[in-house]
Amino acid sequence: MKLGNLFDTFKRSQMTPDAHVALKKLEKARSGASRRDFVKTAGGLVIGFSALGAASQADAQSPINVTGLVDASKVDSWVSIGSDGDVTIYSGKCEFGQGFSTVQVQLGAEELYVPLSQVKLVYCDTGYTPDQGTTSGSQSHIAEFGPSGLRSALATARQALLQLAAQWFDTTPDQLVIKDGVISVKSDATQSISYGELVKGARFNLAIDNNAPLKDPATYTVLGTSVPRMDIPAKALGTHTYVHNVRLPGMLHGRVVRPPFVGAKVMSVNQGSVASLPGKVQVVVVKDFVGVVADTQWHAIQAAGLLDVTWSSGATLPDQASLYTWMTQQPSADTMVVDTGDTEAVMASAAKTFSAQYVHPYQMHGSIAGSCAVADVRGGTGKTATAKIWSPTQGVYPQRDSVAVVLGIPPANVRVIYVEGSGCYGLNGNDSVSYDAALMSQAVGKPVRVVYSRRDEMAAGESYGQPYVVNFKAGVDKGGQLTVWQYDSWTATKGNRPNATTPGNIVSGALAGFVTPPLVPAAAKVPTTFSNNGNSQCSYITGQIAGAPPQGTGTVASQRVLTRTIASPFFTGPLRSPSRLQNTFANECFMDEIAVSLGQDPVQYRLRHLSDPRLIAVVNAAASAAAWVSRPSPNVSIIPNAKVRTGRGISCVLYEGNNGYSALVAEVSVDMTTGVVTCTRFVTAIESGPISNPNGMINQTEGGVMQAMSRCLKEQVKWNAKSGIITTSDWNSYPVYNWGERVPVLKTVLLNNLKVSQTGAGECSITLSASAIGNAIFDAIGVRIRQIPYTPATVLAAIQAASGK
Amino acid sequence: MAAYSLTVNGKPLTVNVDDPNTPLLYILQENAQLNGPKFGCGLGQCGCCTVMIDGVPTKSCITAISDSAGHSILSIEGLGTAANPHPLQQAFISQQAMQCGYCISGPMLYGKAFIDKNPGATPDQIVNALGQTQLLCRCHAHSRMVNALSLYAQGKTQ
Ligand code: FES
């Protein structure tokens, strides 16, 4: 039924009661029931899996394809209004503790003028929700508030509701007003109709209209306020359903048996080695994928430990001690990000030049949970088989399409239902474990739940954050103004997020026999479009691509930025602020070096080279909130022989070159006798356009700063090249920030910019800690440390080397 | 097979297991069908699996069922209910003191045990107490959790 069309022929206000009844019958006959009627709503506002999941016993029986194809260009794919007037939103952006589900409910309440309690949200289920790729990269605000996203769908729906009501009341939409889901005639409040009465559970049957008027953020009443996160109460009460808590009838428990060495292959599996164990153990082998399935977790854990597998020797690994040199010697795929062609000449005429090398290790997501998924594959393989996967993946659709390939089942027969795991921070083991559960369920013909052990996760399941080597050269004129900037980097990758053509992009897909696309070395081409997605371009250059206006945030005109990617021996994948964190660490520390050697205050020197007013604003806001006193670095006020010295450092970035703006001041103390760095205070300023939820944004900003503090002070993947073993396989061998250590004071300044579009915030602050802390360490001890992590041993060695001079 | 009886959040539970070393965590997840105690490491290194055993915070992933039998187990879902949350849960909610929330059993229960014995404990004392065992929050929501625990120490929920 087309809501609009029906009323072209009938004006309800002119109808007799009989005609009205007849029309209702007609409506019923012609309407498709609202999608909302498929969703059983429970107490909570955010349905996600929580409510569907509470019914997971029944859900196990629910169909694979719930609503037919979900077409993201149609309003009905995003929003439905029930006969009770409740609004249900469908979204492809998931909740993993970042608070975005609450923001989406706020957006629904805002654009449709209904109370928060009248909005339900269903997210990330290929049976119900539109394909929005992955929830990652601080892209959710951009996607949902931008064209063709949730906000446009809601605005189109509101426009249709107003038109419908105008026909009902025989007036024009501009004569109507909406309050709490009730539309009334401005001049006569007695003439009113609720959404529920108006729509009667029908579909909109409309395409998203990107010209539908959007509410002006300056008039927001629900967005822009700190609506408490809707997922928190159940989490605090312990009743929240994480993927680990999905329980299906007849469900068995699986564990993976991973190669002990990187790249080892299965030679033989002695199934008899677990035959006498309790728990009806079944062994699943698919090429180099090995798993065990048993009736309980404990039985599966024991069987996994005792299964006798003969493995081949592993791949040759580079020596960790010479990793960074090795990286610069490998064949590489090169990208010239920007090149004005004059850098050598300008460098030659510079009054003073600077050069340095910065290095960053492989790091882990190190999610606190063992990754977990539940799969129910029926009918084996082929056209008639089906699969349902309860998965904490960041991308339900890419996973549906790639799991289908792994299982040999048509994608239309696969349904992936997102269920929250622990914080993932990117491509941890969540996608791999979903393959594992699917492979094991397919083999045993029963629902199987798989959880990774700590070693499975850390040493054989997740896709690490990339290592980096960055070489710099820069030059200044007589006045100390930067005139030229050269950046050359090497990073290493293997695999990435998987999709239909690349199941081999992650560990389990590769073990099951799918090819990991090899790196193809290639020479750099002349750049034709501006992109600073990886933040390889520092904030101080103009971002000049020939024939285009400069799009960078700085003023340095002569620039060259060249990135090289080599083949990694370990799987890699996005880790919160991928590449951007590593590049910003290098860029912002090198900038600090230059300021320092010119005797300039680091804040003032940065401001001298910035052109983007929004970046300037966050730098000023952070400096002022931190009561930054202008002076050169290092901190000369400290007592020379003090055991503990203190310092402060600043850093700033426009995330991805076009996303959120932030600046961070870090304050540290350094124990000169032990090399232990303690962070005492972080002051962040952040601007991402109109703020949706101040408290949520502060929460994300605080968490980002602290997580990156752990990463830069402690975290590094380690391996033994001789044995081929990754040696960082638990929280003792991969130390991280622990409870009991000093909790720094956190101060966050939010800049609410209503004049621009919404952008992301989740990965802004995390991008800055390594550089701000590095600069603060220099300020405290007067020695520049150009490698992560800033472990006590590294810091102490630097102090001793400097004092020995 | 041996039968073990224990009390879980006030309710009796009897389980039959073949291995007396079966960790309590898996019994709580599979037999008692609890969501609160979570698997993080299975090694006693993170605290996701924390429960109170007779009022003492304990990592259930490294506690055998045979050692738990006859004892009273309290998980975070035993602290309060949606209608009547425990003051500590109220404080965590009012402070929005988490991101993913997966780690919450550790700081909540170790924090509660310490504060109940040391009313009025300061933030530094609370942090120090949580450092007496190995506890993690990988989302790094520590600052807000300290605020929530400190409110509880002061007898407040917000
Ligand atoms: S799961 Fe028990 S301490 Fe980590």
Ligand code: FES
């Ligand atoms: S809130 Fe996610 S691990 Fe603590």
